[in-house]
Amino acid sequence: xxxxxxxxxxxxxxxxxxxxxxxxxxxxxxxxxxxxxxxxxxxxxxxxxxxxxxxxxxxxxxxxxxxxxxxxxxxxxxxxxxxxxxxxxxxxxxxxxxxxxxxxxxxxxxxxxxxxxxxxxxxxxxxxxxxxxxxxxxxxxxxxxxxxxxxxxxxxxxxxxxxxxxxxxxxxxxxxxxxxxxxxxxxxxxxxxxxxxxxxxxxxxxxxxxxxxxxxxxxxxxxxxxxxxxxxxxxxxxxxxxxxxxxxxxxxxxxxxxxxxxxxxxxxxxxxxxxxxxxxxxxxxxxxxxxxxxxxxxxxxxxxxxxxxxxxxxxxxxxxxxxxxxxxxxxxxxxxxxxxxxxxxxxxxxxxxxxxxxxxxxxxxx
Numbered sequence: 001x002x003x004x005x006x007x008x009x010x011x012x013x014x015x016x017x018x019x020x021x022x023x024x025x026x027x028x029x030x031x032x033x034x035x036x037x038x039x040x041x042x043x044x045x046x047x048x049x050x051x052x053x054x055x056x057x058x059x060x061x062x063x064x065x066x067x068x069x070x071x072x073x074x075x076x077x078x079x080x081x082x083x084x085x086x087x088x089x090x091x092x093x094x095x096x097x098x099x100x101x102x103x104x105x106x107x108x109x110x111x112x113x114x115x116x117x118x119x120x121x122x123x124x125x126x127x128x129x130x131x132x133x134x135x136x137x138x139x140x141x142x143x144x145x146x147x148x149x150x151x152x153x154x155x156x157x158x159x160x161x162x163x164x165x166x167x168x169x170x171x172x173x174x175x176x177x178x179x180x181x182x183x184x185x186x187x188x189x190x191x192x193x194x195x196x197x198x199x200x201x202x203x204x205x206x207x208x209x210x211x212x213x214x215x216x217x218x219x220x221x222x223x224x225x226x227x228x229x230x231x232x233x234x235x236x237x238x239x240x241x242x243x244x245x246x247x248x249x250x251x252x253x254x255x256x257x258x259x260x261x262x263x264x265x266x267x268x269x270x271x272x273x274x275x276x277x278x279x280x281x282x283x284x285x286x287x288x289x290x291x292x293x294x295x296x297x298x299x300x301x302x303x304x305x306x307x308x309x310x311x312x313x314x315x316x317x318x319x320x321x322x323x324x325x326x327x328x329x330x331x332x333x334x335x336x337x338x339x340x341x342x343x344x345x346x347x348x349x350x351x352x353x354x355x356x357x358x359x360x361x362x363x364x365x366x
Contacts, residue, residue: 056295061089062096062109063195064221065239066282068315069135070109073303076311084295092219093195094118097285101125106290107300110283111137111195111239116343128288128337132304132328136318138265139200139278140243141253144232149173149180152254152262155204155277161187161235163205167212173233187215188227188236194219200237203277225249240265241316270318282317288337297332304328 060070067090074086091099093110100108101122114122114131122129141158143150150173160166160176173180190197192209197217202208218224221238228236229249243252243265254262257276269275284303290296302308309319320328330336 056084056293058084058086058107058296058299059089059105060086060107060109061091061099061105062107063093063111063282064090064190064219065111065137065194065196065241066109066134066284068241069282069303069312069317070107070284072311072315073299073308076308077299077302081295081298084299086299090219092191092193093198094193095219097121100129100285100287101127103127103287106287106293106296108285109134110285112199112280113283113341114285114339114343115198119339119343129285130288130291130332130335130337131339132284132286132300132331133281133320133324134284134303135282135312135320136270137280137282138240138270138275138318139196139203139237139280140240140265141235141237141255141278142228142243142250143235143253144228144230145249145251146232147251150235150253152256154256158204158255159206161185162201162211162215164210164212167214170212183233186227186231186234187212188224188234189215189217190221190224190238191217191219196238199280200278239317240270244316267313267318286332288335291332291335300332301329304332 058074060074067088070086070088074088078084078086089096089105093112096105096108096110097114097118098121099105101118102125108129114129141153157176161170170176171185172182173185174182176185189200189211197211198208201211205211216224216227218227221242224236224238225242225246228234229246235253243250252264254264255275255278256262259274259276261274263269263275265275265278270279273279284300286296286300291300304325306322306325312319
């Protein structure tokens with residue numbers, strides 16, 4: 001992770017009181033298990049390692065896009081909660097929900113809202129969940145730094161590249177636009193189990209989960225970085241944080257949306273909705289029964305605490321505004337289950353849309 005050492009030291013100094021308070025509040029919702037090791041903020045016994053002292057485990061899996069946030073949150077949380085071990089996996093949004101709905105994980109990271117079929121899967125597994133927004137992201141389209149012609153691409157041009165009909169036909173940049181050179185075009189992107197793939201296809205091809213199949217897919221965004229940075233004729237897409245972490249190897253492409261203006265993703269353009277249609281909210285889903293365990297509730301509360309916004313910013317994503325975080329806390333404390341999105345993933349969602357959905361509180365009950 002590309003954190004500033006100074007920021008990390010500052011966060012760590014403040015994290016102790018936050019996490020200790022979170023654990024104290026969480027304990028009110030469920031009695032600690034017998035044999036728990038030292039409370040939040042306490043040091044382990046002399047000579048004992050944090051790993052040896054950890055008696056409580058929180059299991060997290062899901063979106064590779066949200067992974068950097070969870071990894072950073074877990075790192076800071078465990079510094080002051082040495083009795084808890086947070087294990088973070090990255091099997092994609094869809095893969096994460098399969099584990100989550102089977103009761104294998106406590107928290108599922110998602111770069112899109114839960115789908116209808118996943119809602120049904122959780123019903124079959126008797127898994128109730130609380131849906132919480134965690135951050136906002138702008139999907140980033142990138143090319144090789146030696147590409148000096150694809151500085152701005154329209155949604156129509158991207159559709160021409162990625163739609164199912166393009167397979168085996170749109171092979172050159174000139175096939176996309178006659179003004180572009182006749183250079184072979186190689187495409188890289190997330191795998192079909194990825195929420196990022198779902199969101200991109202919905203926004204660009206018009207149908208979620210539908211694209212050409214002759215691209216190089218990977219659930220590991222670092223593989224996409226390596227592919228695009230090593231191939232002059234390539235183009236790929238992933239979450240903004242992965243561009244920020246690799247901006248020396250990649251070139252960001254501006255997107256021309258409905259406004260007709262070429263806009264690059266940034267904290268400002270994502271926040272005001274001008275980077276469209278590739279701005280989106282990201283989520284964490286927590287099993288309702290897991291919230292009875294103090295360590296789970298404490299870690300969830302830690303992630304949506306306004307005091308920890310900088311952790312999210314340091315990973316390259318956009319922290320949510322305080323009013324949304326307040327609503328998220330209310331949902332957590334009340335244990336409101338279900339999804340306010342009703343199994344659909346709205347393309348081009350803005351922060352204002354997310355706030356309106358949270359205010360409506362019309363969750364689809366399980």
